[in-house]
Amino acid sequence: MATRALDTLPLRETDAGDLTPDQLRDLYRILANVRRLDTSAVAWQRQGLIPGYAPMLGQEAAQVGAGFGVDKTRDFVFPTYREMGVAYTLGVNMVGYMSTHKAIWHGGLYDPVATHFAPFQAVVGGSVLHAVGWAHGQTLNGQTLNGTAAATGGTASASKTGLGVGLAFLGDGASSQGDVHEAMNFAAILKAPVVFFVQNNGWAISVPTEQQVAGGSVAARAAGYSMPAVQVDGNDVLAVLDATQRAVAHARAGLGPVVVEAMTYRRGPHSTSDDPGRYRTLEDEKIGGGEDPLSRFRTILLAEKVADAAFFAEADAQAQTRADEIRDGVVALTSRPGSEMFDFVFQESTPTLGAQARQWREESEHV
Amino acid sequence: MSDVLERIQETPLLQLSMQQAINRALGEILEADDRALIFGEDVGVLGGVFRVTDGLQQRFGANRVFDTPLAESGILGTAIGLAMAGFHPIPEVQFDGFAYPAVNQIITQLARMNYRSRGTLPMPVTLRVPSFGGIRAPEHHGESLESLFAHVPGLKVVSPANPQQAYHLLKHAASMPDPVIFMEPKARYWNKAGVDLTENSASLEGAVIARPGTHATLIAWGGMVSRCLQVAELAAEDGIELEVLDLRWLKPIDEAQLAASVSRTRRAIVVHEGPRTIGLGAEVAALVSQSCFDTLRAPVERVTGFDVPYPSGDLEDEYIPNIDRILFGVQRVLEYRRG
Numbered sequence: 001m002a003t004r005a006l007d008t009l010p011l012r013e014t015d016a017g018d019l020t021p022d023q024l025r026d027l028y029r030i031l032a033n034v035r036r037l038d039t040s041a042v043a044w045q046r047q048g049l050i051p052g053y054a055p056m057l058g059q060e061a062a063q064v065g066a067g068f069g070v071d072k073t074r075d076f077v078f079p080t081y082r083e084m085g086v087a088y089t090l091g092v093n094m095v096g097y098m099s100t101h102k103a104i105w106h107g108g109l110y111d112p113v114a115t116h117f118a119p120f121q122a123v124v125g126g127s128v129l130h131a132v133g134w135a136h137g138q139t140l141n142g143q144t145l146n147g148t149a150a151a152t153g154g155t156a157s158a159s160k161t162g163l164g165v166g167l168a169f170l171g172d173g174a175s176s177q178g179d180v181h182e183a184m185n186f187a188a189i190l191k192a193p194v195v196f197f198v199q200n201n202g203w204a205i206s207v208p209t210e211q212q213v214a215g216g217s218v219a220a221r222a223a224g225y226s227m228p229a230v231q232v233d234g235n236d237v238l239a240v241l242d243a244t245q246r247a248v249a250h251a252r253a254g255l256g257p258v259v260v261e262a263m264t265y266r267r268g269p270h271s272t273s274d275d276p277g278r279y280r281t282l283e284d285e286k287i288g289g290g291e292d293p294l295s296r297f298r299t300i301l302l303a304e305k306v307a308d309a310a311f312f313a314e315a316d317a318q319a320q321t322r323a324d325e326i327r328d329g330v331v332a333l334t335s336r337p338g339s340e341m342f343d344f345v346f347q348e349s350t351p352t353l354g355a356q357a358r359q360w361r362e363e364s365e366h367v
Numbered sequence: 368m369s370d371v372l373e374r375i376q377e378t379p380l381l382q383l384s385m386q387q388a389i390n391r392a393l394g395e396i397l398e399a400d401d402r403a404l405i406f407g408e409d410v411g412v413l414g415g416v417f418r419v420t421d422g423l424q425q426r427f428g429a430n431r432v433f434d435t436p437l438a439e440s441g442i443l444g445t446a447i448g449l450a451m452a453g454f455h456p457i458p459e460v461q462f463d464g465f466a467y468p469a470v471n472q473i474i475t476q477l478a479r480m481n482y483r484s485r486g487t488l489p490m491p492v493t494l495r496v497p498s499f500g501g502i503r504a505p506e507h508h509g510e511s512l513e514s515l516f517a518h519v520p521g522l523k524v525v526s527p528a529n530p531q532q533a534y535h536l537l538k539h540a541a542s543m544p545d546p547v548i549f550m551e552p553k554a555r556y557w558n559k560a561g562v563d564l565t566e567n568s569a570s571l572e573g574a575v576i577a578r579p580g581t582h583a584t585l586i587a588w589g590g591m592v593s594r595c596l597q598v599a600e601l602a603a604e605d606g607i608e609l610e611v612l613d614l615r616w617l618k619p620i621d622e623a624q625l626a627a628s629v630s631r632t633r634r635a636i637v638v639h640e641g642p643r644t645i646g647l648g649a650e651v652a653a654l655v656s657q658s659c660f661d662t663l664r665a666p667v668e669r670v671t672g673f674d675v676p677y678p679s680g681d682l683e684d685e686y687i688p689n690i691d692r693i694l695f696g697v698q699r700v701l702e703y704r705r706g
Contacts, residue, residue, distance in 0.1 A: 106483050107484050112488060129445055132445055133456075134452045137451075143430055183441065346521065352618075
């Protein structure tokens with residue numbers, strides 16, 4: 001396992017145990033699927049199928065490792081806009097996920113309540129506080145409200161002990177936002193079961209981490225909030241999974257929030273509209289990216305004789321098939337009816353909005 | 368000036384200040400709904416800087432009523448997450464101007480989560496904001512944010528004018544499945560009036576006629592309603608019968624009541640504390656011109672704050688529409704003659 005620059009999390013081991021060979025192979029399959037889907041989505045943009053996409057090339061280990069450490073029956077993930085790998089790992093409907101990139105619906109068409117994956121979030125750092133509020137809700141659910149046991153809100157499982165954990169995903173750029181400070185302070189004060197999962201990918205569009213994060217590490221800030229933190233090699237999927245499981249177990253036990261900082265590298269552009277050549281060289285990318293996270297994991301699996309070349313060939317072929325299926329779904333996605341602009345503004349609409357909707361209908365239906 | 372109309376309320380109504388009425392409503396909300404939570408700066412042990420949450424933490428415990436760190440964006444963002452977890456947050460932002468640090472969470476998140484999630488993550492959040500001026504407070508303690516909030520799709524905005532309304536509208540707002548900005552006219556916190564606890568919920572939608580009249584309609588909300596009632600009282604001495612329409616809901620605006628009142632009186636003066644340009648009065652004037660163009664006898668008059676930063680306490684009375692300025696506005700619409 002890679003050397004950890006910073007690790008103040010008291011919990012050293014979880015009862016998750018070592019992964020079985022089947023689990024290790026599953027992990028690789030997910031990584032391969034995510035890689036293929038990500039590179040495919042960039043191609044879809046070039047083909048004109050989708051107007052834009054935010055690639056996560058190079059962050060597969062960080063995202064799949066994190067997602068694999070989540071209990072999707074009781075934890076809740078709060079993503080921003082580059083967490084496709086987490087979404088995939090959690091089993092989010094990927095056509096529904098990609099619908100946001102096809103400009104069908106901002107939040108995506110997947111079900112955030114059923115999948116425990118909050119709507120696609122375009123505001124950098126915008127959802128970090130939501131994770132804190134949601135997590136504090138899990139604390140309150142576990143306590144007595146008004147002298148009687150509170151309703152459980154539908155996400156807790158009676159057969160499991162411990163709290164549901166909110167996982168806030170943010171990057172080095174988002175860490176500059178005041179909301180991230182407020183979220184960490186609130187979480188620490190409330191002792192909320194939150195994991196702040198930072199993907200430090202070296203770049204916020206064109207601005208490198210050294211111009212973004214004073215001191216160079218978001219995890220280092222955790223000490224100021226009396227929060228434990230783990231900085232982890234974000235390109236080592238097993239290390240990320242281990243750190244995530246330890247952090248989640250800590251939060252689940254009611255011991256409060258944790259920061260996990262996965263040090264990784266955004267190998268691609270910020271988005272399909274970005275041109276990294278204006279702010280970094282190919283040489284920079286080669287050095288910064290290091291060894292590909294997938295090939296690193298392949299080396300481990302081969303060394304441990306958990307997988308062989310035939311397995312990888314089959315897994316990669318399956319990934320292509322899966323990406324093709326998702327592409328078919330994305331192609332088939334049609335526009336939502338314009339009336340939905342009005343339908344979801346409120347739970348209970350207003351006369352004013354109703355009148356605007358009627359006017360829109362009257363003046364649009366003839367075209 | 369005394370509040371003549373409010374004082375002549377008949378017993379056996381409960382005599383409550385707005386602060387007491389809101390406190391009572393909050394207690395009843397917490398009692399009836401075990402998912403309701405109150406939090407914000409100093410709302411716990413202290414009971415709020417205006418004592419609006421006085422005694423609630425003692426009654427309901429620190430899980431239901433809790434102090435937060437001093438960070439408004441944090442308060443709103445936490446409220447959103449709690450709503451996602453199935454709670455009914457009733458956060459407080461201590462003063463109007465303190466809502467500015469929370470505007471990002473209010474606009475980009477609170478107002479849009481229901482939309483973004485296609486209705487799967489409703490936001491039953493009632494944000495209480497002690498609002499408007501009139502108490503000689505420091506900077507950013509006397510502002511009128513209704514135009515800002517009413518402009519944002521996904522928010523509902525309401526402001527009570529008296530204790531009766533405050534009690535019922537707050538309970539109504541807290542029962543709604545959508546985010547409501549509840550603007551409490553802080554200058555009216557301590558004025559007592561009768562409160563009928565039994566008012567039925569049908570009367571909580573839309574505007575109300577606070578005083579019927581025939582010659583012109585004064586349109587107001589929050590703290591300006593009582594001032595318009597004073598104006599109407601004075602005008603009546605000169606034989607001018609002014610109708611006072613209390614909008615209450617600033618989003619959505621009760622367009623039907625507004626049109627009905629001005630159709631009857633044929634003249635309208637809208638009164639608000641906030642700056643004039645793009646103030647809510649502009650929206651009211653547009654709605655009135657749309658619905659009453661043929662019957663209007665004069666252009667809609669606006670008596671408002673000025674396009675200046677909210678001034679220091681010493682100049683507050685020069686800024687907030689006072690009785691004289693409202694009467695001048697009334698005079699202008701009454702004396703208007705088509706060129």
